[in-house]
Amino acid sequence: MENQPNIETQVKVTAAPKKKIGLMKIFTPWLFLLPAIVILTVFLVIPILEAFQWSLLDYKIIAGTGEFVGLENFKEIFSDDKFWQAFWNTILFLVIVLPLNIFLPMILAVLVNQAVKGVGVFRVLYYLPVVTPMVVAALMWKMLYSQSGVISEFLMWIGVFDKQSNLLVQSSTALTAVAMITVWKGLGYYMIMYLAGLQSIPKDVYESASIDGASSLQKFWKITVPMLIPSITLVSVLTIIGGLKVFEEIALTTGGGPAGATTTLVMYIYDKFNNLDVSIASAAGMVLLILAIGASLLQMKLTKQREDDLRT
């Protein structure tokens, strides 16, 4: 590379001796990268590698050492009923959130994509939950869910309940109740993603469908939904990756209860960490990582095309 002076190096030839140019050319990119690399190494890469290591050790965080135990930690979590409960709760949580995250924001996007006055205001109002601190969102909903709260009153009014009830304290409804907080928080975020997708659909497709006498509903199912497939896959993958990491909605409303009904993998890891069982926490974290990698690989595969387009 040093022997192929391009335009940039030719400019510098006039200013610096030839040997220095080669070194400069090697070092310059790394100088740009240096601060980020140092920070990411210390606070990201090393902790990740240590977590890998701890998952194979019997690590004591106070002593700062641990013996190698091989896959014992994994054997322990895989024979722990609570781990499996957390695992299936995580899956169930995704199963509840996924269809809602796919359809509700899509409907919102279609609405705010209409050419009528004031849609801009509605976009902003729908996005509001996204910028709200998660702790605030969790506490607001905890209040709404409370025994005498708005949701309980509303469900009594429409006849779902015959007495005041808190959805968060019943094990049959708790996971769905916390999932609703996640859905509410993400509505605007995914709406924007769909909006970008909608804006790339050519208008004449709709026009010719109208001429053929298609109804609004037909147009939605026959044109909008199929044309939004790339957005739907993106939203799905992001929902899975985000849903795996859900913490505040659960920690601050149910704390994982009642009777573990809302204990997800993240809550399981957090509990183990609190008990200083960091090796068990690391092993469970590895399971979480594998699930996240699966979802990320899927996304990478789907977005690779776009990336390649940008590079040329």
Place this chain on the structure above:
Amino acid sequence: MKSETLRKKILLYLVMVLITVITVGPFLITLFMGLKSPGEGIYDGILPQDPTMVNFTDAFEKAHFGTYFINTFLVTVLAVPLNLLFCSLAAYPLARMNFKGRGIALALIISTMMVPFQLYMAPLFQIAGELGLRNTHLGLVILQVATAFGIFLMRQAFLRVPKELEESAHLDGANKFQVWLLVALPLVKPTLITLAIYTFTFTWGDYLWPLLNTTESSMYTLSIGLAQLSQNFDGSNMKLISAASILTTIPTLIIFIWLQKYFVSGQTDGAVKG
């Protein structure tokens, strides 16, 4: 025909308003709860009968929210500019220079993006302790000083701008650093703002890391202070929690309304964050 479209329009607005009740309603209920006077029952209707600011002043005077505000503000003010600086610096050679190790560096950075924080929080907790970062503002900033997500986002932005301007600046004798600062950065300003918004909202609302890394109440951020306050989640405390929740949200709200076009423009740069 005309009445048909009018009816459709009215229906559209009706549905949009109904959805607004769901997205904005919780904020209003919380605000009204925070405005209720000490004697008022918390479930006696949604609207406050005798509105008062006493819960809001109590948040500062009795619940130390002033301290939490200063802590959160300091952490955010440190995190945002450092994140923009280090991420845009690191992203530039990854987008624009050919050098050995570029592919590996890029692959490494992108692959760390999919690692859940909960996997490495325990080792990070230990490292922060060893480096003397426990209960410090700097300790709360470390997660956001440089992020793989930020580098990725900025690299995408640099890839999108045409090379010609930078090349002609090189011909004029500018060095790489000058080209980055004076030519490339101004071209990616919208993405810088997007990244600033992400870093701001994340840092302002972050809960798990401050929860692990702060043990002294003098170092609490708003999220931690609020969570602590909510440990006593009964009627007597509900108005204070509500007022404090609204106070915690106001700064993000201001930023959001100020820069809303960057949030809701339909730009999906941040799609990878998840």
